[in-house]
Amino acid sequence: MKHATFEKGVVEMGHGAGGRDMADLIRHLFVTAFDNPDLTGEEDQAILSFPAGRMAISTDAFVVSPMFFPGGDIGALAVNGTVNDVAMGGADPVALSASFILEEGLPLADLARVVGSMAQAARTAGVHIVTGDTKVVERGKGDGIFITTTGFGQVREGVSLSARNGRPGDVVLVSGTLGDHGVAVMGRREGFDFDTNIVSDCAALNGLAGALLDAVPQTRLMRDPTRGGLAAVLNEIAEASRVGIAIREDALPIRPGVAGACEILGLDPLYVANEGKLVAVVPPEQAEIALAALRAHPLGREAAIIGELRADPDHFVEMETAFGGRRMVDWIAGEQLPRIC
Amino acid sequence: MKHATFEKGVVEMGHGAGGRDMADLIRHLFVTAFDNPDLTGEEDQAILSFPAGRMAISTDAFVVSPMFFPGGDIGALAVNGTVNDVAMGGADPVALSASFILEEGLPLADLARVVGSMAQAARTAGVHIVTGDTKVVERGKGDGIFITTTGFGQVREGVSLSARNGRPGDVVLVSGTLGDHGVAVMGRREGFDFDTNIVSDCAALNGLAGALLDAVPQTRLMRDPTRGGLAAVLNEIAEASRVGIAIREDALPIRPGVAGACEILGLDPLYVANEGKLVAVVPPEQAEIALAALRAHPLGREAAIIGELRADPDHFVEMETAFGGRRMVDWIAGEQLPRIC
Numbered sequence: 001m002k003h004a005t006f007e008k009g010v011v012e013m014g015h016g017a018g019g020r021d022m023a024d025l026i027r028h029l030f031v032t033a034f035d036n037p038d039l040t041g042e043e044d045q046a047i048l049s050f051p052a053g054r055m056a057i058s059t060d061a062f063v064v065s066p067m068f069f070p071g072g073d074i075g076a077l078a079v080n081g082t083v084n085d086v087a088m089g090g091a092d093p094v095a096l097s098a099s100f101i102l103e104e105g106l107p108l109a110d111l112a113r114v115v116g117s118m119a120q121a122a123r124t125a126g127v128h129i130v131t132g133d134t135k136v137v138e139r140g141k142g143d144g145i146f147i148t149t150t151g152f153g154q155v156r157e158g159v160s161l162s163a164r165n166g167r168p169g170d171v172v173l174v175s176g177t178l179g180d181h182g183v184a185v186m187g188r189r190e191g192f193d194f195d196t197n198i199v200s201d202c203a204a205l206n207g208l209a210g211a212l213l214d215a216v217p218q219t220r221l222m223r224d225p226t227r228g229g230l231a232a233v234l235n236e237i238a239e240a241s242r243v244g245i246a247i248r249e250d251a252l253p254i255r256p257g258v259a260g261a262c263e264i265l266g267l268d269p270l271y272v273a274n275e276g277k278l279v280a281v282v283p284p285e286q287a288e289i290a291l292a293a294l295r296a297h298p299l300g301r302e303a304a305i306i307g308e309l310r311a312d313p314d315h316f317v318e319m320e321t322a323f324g325g326r327r328m329v330d331w332i333a334g335e336q337l338p339r340i341c
Numbered sequence: 342m343k344h345a346t347f348e349k350g351v352v353e354m355g356h357g358a359g360g361r362d363m364a365d366l367i368r369h370l371f372v373t374a375f376d377n378p379d380l381t382g383e384e385d386q387a388i389l390s391f392p393a394g395r396m397a398i399s400t401d402a403f404v405v406s407p408m409f410f411p412g413g414d415i416g417a418l419a420v421n422g423t424v425n426d427v428a429m430g431g432a433d434p435v436a437l438s439a440s441f442i443l444e445e446g447l448p449l450a451d452l453a454r455v456v457g458s459m460a461q462a463a464r465t466a467g468v469h470i471v472t473g474d475t476k477v478v479e480r481g482k483g484d485g486i487f488i489t490t491t492g493f494g495q496v497r498e499g500v501s502l503s504a505r506n507g508r509p510g511d512v513v514l515v516s517g518t519l520g521d522h523g524v525a526v527m528g529r530r531e532g533f534d535f536d537t538n539i540v541s542d543c544a545a546l547n548g549l550a551g552a553l554l555d556a557v558p559q560t561r562l563m564r565d566p567t568r569g570g571l572a573a574v575l576n577e578i579a580e581a582s583r584v585g586i587a588i589r590e591d592a593l594p595i596r597p598g599v600a601g602a603c604e605i606l607g608l609d610p611l612y613v614a615n616e617g618k619l620v621a622v623v624p625p626e627q628a629e630i631a632l633a634a635l636r637a638h639p640l641g642r643e644a645a646i647i648g649e650l651r652a653d654p655d656h657f658v659e660m661e662t663a664f665g666g667r668r669m670v671d672w673i674a675g676e677q678l679p680r681i682c
Contacts, residue, residue, distance in 0.1 A: 013679045018569025018614070019672050023577075042504045042581045044564065045399035045430040047496055052393040058386035059438035059491055060474045065482075089386040097400035099489045101442070133489075135402045137680060141484040148440045148474075148489035150400055155388055163383045223385065228359025236364075240383045273359075331360050338354045339478060 011106040016136030029112060030132060033119040038095070038130040046130035048095060054155035056091035058082055061148045065339040067114065070184045071199030074145055075117035077275060077341060080204045081226065082151040083125045087206040088222045088278065090161040090213060091153030093125065098149050099133040103142035114145055125204035127151070153206075159213055165220035166241030168311040171287035175208060175278045175294050176201070176302040177253045178230055182272030182340050183261045190265065198257050203276030208299045212280060215293030220281040226341055228331060229271040233279050234317045235331035237309075244312025247329070249322045251306045270319075270329060273340040281309065352447040357477030370453060371473060374460040379436070379471040387471035389436060395496035397432035399423055402489045406680040408455065411525045412540030415486055416458035418616060418682060421545045422567065423492040424466045428547040429563045429619065431502040431554060432494030434466065439490050440474040444483035455486055466545035468492070494547075500554055506561035507582030509652040512628035516549060516619045516635050517542070517643040518594045519571055523613030523681050524602045531606065539598050544617030549640045553621060556634030561622040567682055569672060570612040574620050575658045576672035578650075585653025588670070590663045592647045611660075611670060614681045622650065 006024070014021040023041075031041040038046045062078040079096065086093040098118065102111065122129050180201040187194045209222055225233040230252075238245050254269050262269050276299060282290045287305055294300035317329040347369070355362040364382075372382040379387050403419040420437065427434040439459065443452065463470050521542040528535045550563055566574040571593075579586050595610050603610050617640060623631045628646055635641035658670040 016568075017679060018567065018573045022569075023672075042577070043430070044426040045397045045432070047395050047397050047430060047432075049395050050391060050393065052391065054388050054390050055493075056386045056388050057436065057438055057472055057491075057493065059440045059472055059489070061440040061442050061476045061489065063442060063476045063478050085385040089384070089388060091386070091388075095398065097398060097491050099400045099402040099491075101402050101404060101487055101489075131398055131400055133401045135404045135680075137404050137484060137487075140481065141406075143478060143482040146442055146478075146483075146487065148400070148402060148442075148491075150438050150440075150489075150491035152396075152398065152493070226359065227357075228363075232359045236383070331364075338358060339476070 006108060009108050011102045011104060011108060011111065011136055013104055013136050016134055022134060025134065029115055033115045034129040036128040038128055048130065056086045056089035056153045056155050058085035059148060059150040060085060061146060062341060063146050063339050064185060064341050065143065066188055067144050069188045069200055072202035073114055073117050074147060075114035076121040076202050078147040078149045079118050079121035079125060080202050080275060081341060082149040083127060084205045084224045086151040086153040087209040088224055089155060090159035091155040092210065093127045093151050093153035093206050095128050095130045096122065096149050096151045097131045098129050098147060101142055101146040102134065102136045103144050104136055104139045106144050111145065121204065125206055156213060158217060161219065161221045163221055163237050163240035166237055166243050166281050166309045168243055168309050169284050170220055170281045170309040171284050171305055172245065172247065172307045173280045173290055173294065174253065174304055174306050175300045177255050178274060179254060179258045179262060179269035179272035181275040182337055183258050185340055186265055186337060187261055194261050198261055201274055201276035203299055205276065205278050205299065208294065208297045209278060211297045212290060212293050216282050216286045216290045218283055218286055223279045225277060225279055226273045226275060229273055230279065231270045231329050232331045234329060237281065238315040238317050241309065242315060243309040244315060245307060245309055245317045247307030248320045251304055253302045253304050273337065275341065347449060350449050352443045352445060352449060352452065352477055354445055354477050357475055363475060366475065370456055374456045375470040377469040379469055389471065397427045397430035397494045397496050399426035400489060400491040401426060402487060403682060404487050404680050405526060405682050406484065407529055408485050410529045410541055413543035414455055414458050415488060416455035417462040417543050419488040419490045420459050420462035420466060421543050421616060422682060423490040424468060425546045425565045427492040427494040428550040429565055430496060431500035432496040433551065434468045434492050434494040434547050436469050436471045437463065437490050437492045438472045439470050439488060442483055442487040443475065443477045444485050445477055445480045447485050452486065462545065466547055497554060499558060502560065502562045504562055504578050504581035507578055507584050507622045507650045509584055509650050510625050511561055511622045511650040512625050512646055513586065513588065513648045514621045514631055514635065515594065515645055515647050516641045518596050519615060520595060520599045520603060520610035520613035522616040523678055524599050526681055527606050527678060528602055535602050539602055542615055542617035544640055546617065546619050546640065549635065549638045550619060552638045553631060553634050557623050557627045557631045559624055559627055564620045566618060566620055567614045567616060570614055571620065572611045572670050573672045575670060578622065579656040579658050582650065583656060584650040585656060586648060586650055586658045588648030589661045592645055594643045594645050614678065616682065
């Protein structure tokens, strides 16, 4: 019988087999890093008490490659990405589960670094990682680390957000610069040595989203533009709300370095993933209040009003270009970036 | 730009890229199969209303190989496995999230079959799959389908189960035959043509667990002996409850065909995974009531009392063999079966 140990320094099949080696890994790595009263490592489920109300539940698998990139890693992403999906539902995230699929041969040091990032991100976001699971697959049947997180949060009283809520005249805001995450990951993957300012925007948005909802409880919807970028989110909103959307290119906040890197990489920032930005749709009379609320938060300093919803039976998303022309923003156009999150 | 379509019949990178292809896959495959009012395919999170109380949360990644095996597939397993972990916490499972990591080139017919199994298993268990996620990794970076499910359930009033609750004198029951799942999967993987009666026991245990708790609310703990088998569960209980455990080999329900297959495969049924069985620990005066309650349920007809907890500072698990000898049941002994769930 093979007995996996920490001393060998890599993940072995035995670390996922349900025996002592797995118990050791869970206890000495996960439970220690994620330390909180709901996580004992002894039970197959966490038990939490909740008041009556609405609960937001969201899950995402994270397969980003490479697992470490400028500004973050797969661990921080796995926590923040799910915290953000819960927060976009108008909920205050409370707890996360985390499930790992590890490839045999993964250095335990890499796993420990990723787990440490998760713990740090969870602390920053104010959520507990309360339960988890670990599986190991043979070398060549996975790719280092895949993480699935599932998040739970309590939806705020009186708040009801949905992609269907948009109405013609509503205003579209974005909380900051576009494309940072995708360009940072793609740059690292392709081996470009970009400006060190190009780093992922990976961050937990629950604080920013809460600040917006405090200021504008009438917010129609929020969405974080991850895979597929701003273009995908706007098209989803247009379709679900049965409206058109008009945005202005010169209103889009994009760092010059990111714009330049996009040109080199052949990417359009509209389609590039963000991991620390939100798109909000608010009634027109609340737009300036919403903008001020976003800008008052450290993660929203570069927030901008970028366009508005309008009546359109075709549900088109259209952009007025910097040169005064018009361009369709379809969500199937542009490059698709694999494994960006 | 590559435009993935259903017509090509296989999963392509575009199915995970956040664009129209992914939206189509979600709408036409997942939302259709999992049809329920909480799952719209339009939001990044599900919103559910809950009464005040305790909630059990559990997550598991499923990487079983092969993905189809006698008696089930990775889809049924992903639903039942998480339903069971929630149920073992004394909770009635309500909702599941499901997250998919698909390998490029996976036949869409296989995906559809797995998703159909999940939908059927969810209906049988009485739970809704309310939210999900899909990622695609390049050929050779995954292995067909990996699924992570996370389950939520309401813990029953007055019930408080924990691996720490066992006391010397408590009685250990198992709800049915041991080893069926692991032997069915290993047999298929190794290409053996076993007796067609050897099929996975993959099943949702929430009904059986509820019947036990109705009859014996004083139940100390329940556990489903999956990876690591009965041996792992008994050792976890012994350690958490700080007791020893004595079991009797001739009390263990094991199908003759499974016992024979174990000999051929070189496996010990004590260490082989089950996916439709529970281990329960109850106070001694409730043991017969518990046994009757289990046997009265279709999934517990072969339930048995297999041993008891006892004072032991070493927290050993010991088995009286069929020949009257004694054998340690350590959880690091025996074969470890990779990717059995």
